[in-house]
Amino acid sequence: MSTSNPSGNVLEVRGVSKSFNGVHALADVDLDVPEGSIVGIIGPNGAGKTTFFNVVAGALRPDSGHVRLFGKDVTGLPPHRIAHAGMARTFQLMRPFGSMTARENVVAAALTRGGSHKDARLAADEVIDATGMAAWADATSDSLHTAALKRLELARVLAIRPRILLLDEVLAGLVPAERAPVVDLLARLREAEGLTLVFVEHIMQAVMKLSDTVVVFDRGRVIASGEPTEVVADPRVVEAYLGQELTGA
């Protein structure tokens, strides 16, 4: 799309490493995310998935390596600069504006795209419906419990309509019946608006349904990447992650 981005990759990560007190949270990670694609990231707890998002979104500076976004090197840029370039990401601990209602928080996110207040309200209504928030959208955010806050966080980033979205385990806050509308909305945003999506998720049904490419992290490294059905059949992936998921251990 962009002439400054001949590779066609929205995101290119090269040789990214990040240690915390000698623990290699990320070790020489490479990842390409083509425009309009959906990449699902799986892996055991502590594998470095959230750290990867933190590095890509500018919350953490990598010890080494590079992050390119829309063809530009953004390594070490602050989060607001990366957000301004068209990336939105969810936080596991959300901090909504507590005195505002959930709906007002979503409208505020939609307004960051520019455009009219009316458009922002319409966009907010759509994501509020899709995320199953309608019943409590007019409650003030500081009265909401954790599961509701997770949904509000998802609605907030969807309302921004970013060019690339990073979702960190957002489906975990939903009961199974509530997941399908969110999965459908994400698929629709990719079809209709060319949204590029990178999502970390333990809900394998959603990973298999949405992902063009599945990437597996284990102990800070990418141990497998490729078509979903191939990746989940890879013995290394079964050993590192899926065996434990399937047995519930």
Ligand SMILES: Nc1ncnc2c1ncn2[C@@H]1O[C@H](COP(=O)(O)OP(=O)(O)O)[C@@H](O)[C@H]1O
């Ligand atoms: N801010 C931090 N300070 C120290 N250690 C951290 C920090 N963030 C993550 N880690 C460590 O880095 C490793 C990867 O963590 P994380 O990226 O949260 O994994 P995941 O999201 O895959 O569960 C873990 O060992 C974790 O304890």
Ligand SMILES: [Mg+2]
């Ligand atoms: Mg995590």
